Amino acid sequence: MSSINLKHIPERSCAVCKAKTAKKNLIRLVKSPEGLAVIDLKCKLPGRGVYICPDSNCIERAKKSGALARALKTEIHEDFWPELEASSKNFAPNLNLKLRSVLGLARKSGTLFIGQERIANAENKKFLLMFASDSSESVKKFALSHEHIELEMNMQELSQAVGVKGGVQIVGLPFNSGFAKSVREFIF
Numbered sequence: 001m002s003s004i005n006l007k008h009i010p011e012r013s014c015a016v017c018k019a020k021t022a023k024k025n026l027i028r029l030v031k032s033p034e035g036l037a038v039i040d041l042k043c044k045l046p047g048r049g050v051y052i053c054p055d056s057n058c059i060e061r062a063k064k065s066g067a068l069a070r071a072l073k074t075e076i077h078e079d080f081w082p083e084l085e086a087s088s089k090n091f092a093p094n095l096n097l098k099l100r101s102v103l104g105l106a107r108k109s110g111t112l113f114i115g116q117e118r119i120a121n122a123e124n125k126k127f128l129l130m131f132a133s134d135s136s137e138s139v140k141k142f143a144l145s146h147e148h149i150e151l152e153m154n155m156q157e158l159s160q161a162v163g164v165k166g167g168v169q170i171v172g173l174p175f176n177s178g179f180a181k182s183v184r185e186f187i188f
């Protein structure tokens, strides 16, 4: 018996907790030619990358243990840590995880409006709209007339997040709901 790996997902380990995960779930750091630790969110800078979880526990541990400095073979300036904290909070996979859980809960509680038609039919309701990155132009145009977020998720991922089969392009949370409030808190 042999198994065929159809889609190879590159993995890396966090320099601090050693957890191995898909490279895209970790923050890449490199040592610049000047010897500074640099955050490389786009994963494009040359040099050997060192990876860390976008997680305040790992960052705190890195600070105390010197694990990142050792892995990068350079000293780490104090200014670097707040920058790394901020990057981890805004890290897209982290935001998507939080969003997924909020959208899932909103769906279960019946607060989530799924699809442009349902949103448009809820007259006089103000919404926070979120649309998939591969939504149609007309859905995007519709979203632009409300407060909206373009998700870093495609239709398939958004459908999964809300637990619906098929291509969900757009969802809406009533503007004054607690769910909309919590999304706004971690996105804006």
Ligand SMILES: [Zn+2]
Binding pocket: 014, 015, 016, 017, 018, 019, 052, 053, 055, 058
């Ligand atoms: Zn870690």
